[in-house]
Amino acid sequence: MPSTPRRSPRKLASSQGTVIVGIDFGTTFSGVAFTWSNQVDKIETITSWDADSSDNTDECKTPTAMSYDPGNEVTWGYGIEPEKEQLKWVKLLLLNDEDIPEEVRTSDKIKKAREYLQKHNKTAEEAVTTFLRHLWEHSIDCITKSISRVMVNYAQFHIVITLPAIWPSYAREKMKLAAEQAGMLDKRMGVETQLTFISEPEAAAIATLADMEGRFDVKDEDTFVVADCGGGTVDLISYKLIQAEPMIVKACVKGSGGLCGAVFLDEAFKDVLKSKFGKKWEKMEESNRRDMIRNSMEPGIKRNFKMGSDKSYNIRIPFECLLAKERRVTGAQGLPTVTIAPEDVKTAFDPVIEKINNLIDGQINAVKEKERVSPKYVILVGGFGRCNYLYDRVDERFGMEVEVLQAKGAKPWTAICRGAVIHAATQSGIGKLSVQVKTRVARASYGICWNEPWDSRRHDPEDKYWCDIEQKYYARNQMAWLLEEGDDISAQEPTSRSIKQNFDRNGPMRTPEDEEIFQTNIFPPPTRWDPEVIKELCSIKWETVIDPYTLPKFTNRIGRVYGELLYRCEMTCSGESVGFAIYRDGKKEGSKSVKVDYNTR
Structure with a gap:
């Protein structure tokens, strides 16, 4: 057989x-x-x-x-x-x-x-x-x-x-x-x-909210501030719970962030050591300095120091830094030490944590203004988010108004990569873990620069020009914003704008002009082109050659015939991915017809 x-x-x-x-x-x-x-x-x-x-x-x-x-x-x-x-x-x-x-x-x-x-x-x-x-x-x-x-x-x-x-x-x-x-x-x-x-903060929030799914204290309409405290950046994002099971949330205010992560605490602690060691610091090899910071900060001070602690830390002075008379007694007494008092530790911690607290304060106030209620929780995640002293200082400032949560173990440290996986699984509609972000809040404005029909009440006289083809006045270099900072972005619904290009109907075949997409963080966004604050995001390049004779025919007031190419530029958002596409006659132009080149400058 x-x-x-x-x-x-x-x-x-x-x-x-x-x-x-x-x-x-x-x-x-x-x-x-x-x-x-x-x-x-x-x-x-x-x-x-x-x-x-x-x-x-x-x-x-x-x-x-x-x-x-x-x-x-x-x-x-x-x-x-x-x-x-x-x-x-x-x-x-x-x-x-x-x-x-x-x-x-x-x-x-x-x-x-x-x-x-x-x-x-x-x-x-x-x-x-x-x-x-x-x-x-x-x-x-x-x-x-x-x-x-x-x-x-x-x-x-x-x-x-x-x-x-x-x-x-x-x-x-x-x-x-x-x-x-x-x-x-x-x-x-x-x-x-x-x-x-x-x-990163959205991924961290998704993992954190997934861990909270099924809890009786998590209810529809609750709001949360998630503070992702990492090594370099601290990012904050706030969500409102639309539905608890399965969990659907919406970003309720614009996120915030800054470069005030754990590495800045390391830098501040190095300054404390430098002041304690004095001239001995300059005698020390760089590898010894690095080991001293790593061995004293990571396993001890950064993770375990708490508010109100009276614990001091004794750090041994390397042999290379000792004076001759100090070296003679070292064998009998051991290496001398430098004492880092609790006040010294606070000197390193407090400026960094003050910046984090100010970011949290901004998010809480934004949520209160938008939702007319204080957030239910401030949730600390990220590697630095596991720090006891950080929790103590955040709770000291906000604990009377908002409960501060801090998970233990590896969960806060792995929240970002786990949340990224849950996000993709939710988008694919597979698996039991599901946290759907229904809407996000735009952190910047995105739009196109185009020419509008002239309106003396709105436009600057220096932008006025005469269009020979259409035989009327236009205003050049006007901004049309597809999305403005602070707008709600639907994860499902794209935003779009119709655009036209005119062709000499008897002219040669050619590709349409590229369409450039711009962005700005100035709010409200400018109504006209300003290269100081508006930067190019990407360029949509046409690959298709257009025969003007096949375009819809129009005749201007002096009898000149021209063709009009009408299309729609569509913008989609998913997580941090911003995508653009061109639609013509209701159909999406494929990659062989248009290509999107992003600016990496």
Whole structure:
């Protein structure tokens, strides 16, 4: 009797098995979570990192750090030997200088990152691509071991990368290009990989709200402020619960954020140590300074210090810093120490936490103004969000009005990558975990620059010009906004505007003029073009050649015949992804007809 043949793995592709991967590419640490078809209510987090020591292999995140060895070989994450020079903070270098706050732009960490790139003849984009490639290869290896090589080879992959909400659009396009060049979007047995983006605070909020699903104290109309406190950025977002089961929420006010994460606490603590050590600080090797900050801050002060604590911390002075007479007595008495008192710790903490509290205060006030009620909870997430002293100071300021929540363990630290997975699963309509964001609030205004029929009551005289084709006056360089900052953005309903271009009906065949999309953070947005505050987001390039003779015919008042190309520019929003498309005669123009090029400057 012949044996039953094994089913061809190619049939798996036709069943559209799905693997969803959420990537939190952070300033200081990066994490990856994943799930797959039929198991989407079970989200796994990548661990098993290659590490210089065995202590960190099962951490749920890895340092966003790299080291270029001779021959251009790369070590990364926990695999870097502690004493080696390494590249950190490279994520922030994807931003243009004018978009980096001065105190960050002039910091030692940014300066060292730039010097490291220059020394190794690399750009920030190249370094980010290299890090993502190593992160992705390790993740794929772990996913393969977990769900099988067949699933990885033949399933549809959906990758969701999280981005700071305060990032400009060009930085998102740089991340997209880096992901492509890192091989993340390579076809798997002919199946296209889908890439989308979501803001870090939205992803963190989705994971946090999913963890709260089914609680009796969570009711329709409740509002929440989620503060995602990470290594570099602190982002806040506020939601109103429309429906508790299944959970549907809407963003109720514009999010906010700033560069006031944990790395700024490290910088402040370094200043405290520098003042305590005095001249001995200058004698110390950089590796000893770095180890001192890491060993005293991470496991002890940053996580465990609490408000009202009277605990002091004794830090040993390295032998190299001792004077000759101090070295002679060291053998008998041991290395002398410097004492860091509670007041010293507060000196480092308080300026950073004050900035975070001010951001939270702004969100709470915005929610109260919009919804006429205080938020029910302020929820702290992110790596820095686990800090006891941060909780104490936030609760001290707002606890009488709003309850402050802070989960323990790995959940706050992995909220972003887990939330990215839940977001994609919800969008796909698969799995039990579901938090649907019905509407978001626009953080910028998006629009087009066009020529409007002249109106002396509205337009500037210097914009007036005569159109020979239509034989009437127009106002040039007027802004038509598809979406304005603060507007509610429906996750389902796109926004659009009709546009026309005129052609000489007896003229040659040609492609239509490109359509440029602009954005601004000035509110209210300007009504006319201003290059100082309005920046190009992308350009929609026509690839189609138009025969003017086939266009609808119009005749002006002096008998000249012309053709009119009428089309619609449509804008869609999903998470942090903003998409544009052209519709003509009710049909969407395909990629062979129009191409969208995003500005990465």
